[in-house]
Amino acid sequence: MKFNFQILxxxxxxxxxxxxFIAVIIGMGLFIAQEAKIxxxxxxxxxxxxxxxxxTPxxxxxxxxxxxxxxxxNDCHLPQDNFVxxxxxxxxxxxYHASVFTARAEPDVIQTKEASKEVVQQNCIRCHVQQVTQVKYDGWLEGHQESRTGRECWSCHTSVPHGTVRGLTTVKYNVAPLPTDKEEAVIPEWLAEEVKN
Structure with missing residues (x-):
């Protein structure tokens, strides 16, 4: 019996x-995904x-x-008619938001794009359908019947639900990258120390 061994x-x-390099790229991608909380x-x-x-504001x-x-x-800013x-x-x-933020090109005052305006309008109507379409008495404001669905809700309700926020500098104590759901200030220690000096 003869064996023929070939050396690979x-x-x-x-x-x-x-x-x-593939392992490094995958590792860096996973690290960035974890840090960015994807x-x-x-x-x-x-x-x-x-x-x-x-x-934050x-x-x-x-x-x-x-x-x-x-x-x-998501209830207000995403379409709710189907999952896809x-x-x-x-x-x-x-x-889009991630690319603008990564490029440090975010504006001081955030404005909604046309597609987003349409989605928000539809969601306002979806949640407030009774107030918009089923009002029994329309005599209190002349012409309001046509205005209910014919124009953007925020043309009248400008402070709903974000109050008077117009930019990064309009909210008190807006120094934390985390949400401030408390009334007291959330100021990092290093910044408080700088302010004292």
Whole structure:
């Protein structure tokens, strides 16, 4: 009986190097995903919105509004008519927000885009359908019947649910990257020390 052993050729050096760099890229990706709390964006938790500090004043103003008891960020800012549309819109909007935040190009005053305005308007009507369409008496404000669904709700209700927030500098104690759901100031020790000096 004859055995024919063949010695396999050595694998090229580039395979080890490529494997090393692929492992580094995957490891860095997982580390960044963990640090950025990526999985939190799949939830309906409003605190996911304040992973980016520019949303802190918006979160804080919502936290002190009556809407906090009934609606979270996704209830107002995402389509609610079907699951696929909701998560597509969430991914598209989230990638836009993440790229703006990463590039440090966020504006001081955050404005809603046209697609978002349409979604918010539909959600206002969805939640307040009785107030909008089933009012028994319309004599108290002339022409209000046509205005109920024909224009944006916030053209009259400008301070709902975010109060008078217009930018990063309009909320008291807006120094924490985490939500301030307490009345007292959330000031990091290092900043309090700087203020004293």
């Amino acid at each position: 050729p050595k694998s090229p050096k580039w395979r080890k190097t490529a494997g090393f 999985t939190s964006y799949l939830s309906d938790d409003p605190q996911a919105c304040v992973n980016c500090h520019v949303m 918006v979160y804080n103003s919502w936290m002190h509004s009556s809407h906090r008891e009934w609606a979270n960020c 549309k909701k998560y597509y819109f969430k991914a598209k909007d989230g990638l």
